[in-house]
Amino acid sequence: MTDATHGRLTGPPPAALERLLDEGSPFTPPHRVLNGLDAAQACQRVPGAPHTVAEIVAHLRFWQLYTLALARGEQPATPEHAALGWPAATEDGWDTLRRDFLAGLDAMKTVARTGDLSLPVRTTDALGYELVLHALHNAVHLGQVVQLRQMLGAWPPPGGGDTW
Numbered sequence: 001m002t003d004a005t006h007g008r009l010t011g012p013p014p015a016a017l018e019r020l021l022d023e024g025s026p027f028t029p030p031h032r033v034l035n036g037l038d039a040a041q042a043c044q045r046v047p048g049a050p051h052t053v054a055e056i057v058a059h060l061r062f063w064q065l066y067t068l069a070l071a072r073g074e075q076p077a078t079p080e081h082a083a084l085g086w087p088a089a090t091e092d093g094w095d096t097l098r099r100d101f102l103a104g105l106d107a108m109k110t111v112a113r114t115g116d117l118s119l120p121v122r123t124t125d126a127l128g129y130e131l132v133l134h135a136l137h138n139a140v141h142l143g144q145v146v147q148l149r150q151m152l153g154a155w156p157p158p159g160g161g162d163t164w
Contacts, residue, residue, distance in 0.1 A: 011128030017112035039094035054089035
């Protein structure tokens, strides 16, 4: 959708955004994608894979914090290089990282439901559109997590997940 006054992309209605960010997507929900994965598995490097599961979740959390800052009306600096958006992740920090990412999803859903989706976050984009981009970013990287879990023999998770 577009804000007719300013020509900014605003995204779909709040209920659709909220669903896209978590349970309403056609994919295995994020909490199940990460369920039952211990720290050793999350930090195990699969040969040929550029990142571990924990590194991917740390990357998702980095951009989640960035988007939440935008929702508060802040203008966080965009990393100068892509590598800066990939924080280190360790076995000792896995449980906290997973918990914080999932709590951040709840915060994102609250923003989708109650935030000002027309809030400008870039010249041509509003917060609602930024949330769509965030949901797409999550979908891509959570798909990578599923693939890594399959390669680690740790799929499907407890509670089930797509296996086809």
